[in-house]
Amino acid sequence: MTTIEDVAKKAGVSKSSVSRVLNQNYKHMSEEMKQKILKAIEELDFRPNSVAQSLKKKETKIIGLIIADMSPFCTEIIKGIQEECLKNGYSLMVSNSSSSPEQEEENIKMLIGKRVDGLIINTINPRSELFTYLQSIKFPMVFINSSPQNIQEDMVIVDNTTGTTEAMDYLVNLGHKQIAIMLYPIENILVRQEKLEAYKKALMNYHFPVDHNLINIIKQEKGQGIQTTLRLLESPNPPTAILSTNINLTLEVLKAIREKGLKIPKDISVIGFDDFEWNELLDPALTTVSTPVLEMGERSSKLLIKKIKRKKQTKPVKSEVLPKLIFRQSTCKAKLE
Known part of the structure; x- marks a missing residue:
């Protein structure tokens, strides 16, 4: 491999002069010397070791x-x-x-x-x-x-308050009063706390009671979303709509609804968070709060x-x-x- 010493020798200059050119530091350097070094670099096809330079x-x-x-x-x-x-x-x-x-x-x-x-x-x-x-x-x-x-x-960060509020407004305007929310554990996780607080505030704004049976904090383990959703659907006063706050959780919610033999949205409406191309391919296509x-x-x-x-x-x-x-x-x- 061609080295900086090779370039200096061919150009008839010191290694420090070559280094100055490589670092585009031309202060107090004549145009003639600069061109001589650049020519030597080109003729020798010298490629600086970027890792060595970085260190x-x-x-x-x-x-x-x-x-x-x-x-x-x-x-x-x-x-x-x-x-x-x-x-x-x-x-x-x-x-x-x-x-x-x-x-x-x-x-x-x-x-x-x-x-x-x-x-x-x-x-x-x-x-x-x-x-x-x-x-x-x-x-x-x-x-x-x-x-x-x-x-x-x-x-x-995402304005989770606005996203959650818009989803709740939409469901309420569709006539839903029993709206469940699904979240992974919220302790110390600000984005999840924001979604839950916005959900509660939306209910209060519409003078709906905050039913803690509809607030579901789910362990972040495979299958927990399915189990929780099935329990929710089998409860004495099941929701007519579910707001799921995580894409992986939403997929488990959808699976549980189908296992129960219910039809979306005829029997229950669902809104998820985060939008991806395959959301349109689901049957039915998923209404989502999309984050850029x-x-x-x-x-x-x-x-x-x-x-x-x-x-x-x-x-x-x-x-x-x-x-x-x-x-x-x-x-x-x-x-x-």
Whole structure:
């Protein structure tokens, strides 16, 4: 392989002069010397070792991403982040914490050990002391779709309150009064707490009672959504509509409804969160609260890359994206009592 020493020898200059040209530092350098070095680089087809250069600069041009799980939501986020990274000359290293706070911390430590220039974190561990430490050493971080408590950092989040309220307004306007909500555990998970609070507030705005039998907090384990939905449908006063707040949970809700022999939306209406192409292929096609997930990924990448290049603290940015209700065939007017 051609080395920087080879280029310096051919151009008849020092290695430091070649380094200055490679780093586009032409201060106090004559045009003649610059052209001589560029010509030697071209003739020798010299390609700098980018990894070695990054280490020397204490940069690797790699961004680390921590996702909570490999859900369709996170897959779309990865796409948006990766596209923006490629545009700016960064590589992306992805790590899945599998909804485990302990695994999340291990993944963060691993990525930092790989010398990533910054982290985008879809955290499920909002009280981690590791975040406090990283902030104290000014390590570049951006949080996406969730944020740690008592940590002021750049973040990209969804306006879950608006999304939930629009879904509830739509169901009430269709005549539904018995509306159930399905959530994974909400402790320390702000996005889930926001959805639940918006659900309760919508009921109160319409002067409906908050029936705690219709509020379902479900363990994030396979099959739990099916079991909970079956129990709900077999209760003395079953819902006429279900608002499911997670795509994986929604699929289990739909499966349970079919197992029970009920028809959607004739017997029960369903609205899910997060919209993907295959939602249109379901029978019936699923009405959803759609989040611009790709945009979230792009925004988080832009924020982090700016932070890395800025190399100084500025006021944290809170970038909020608006969801949109997509009307399809899984909802209809409630049956008259």
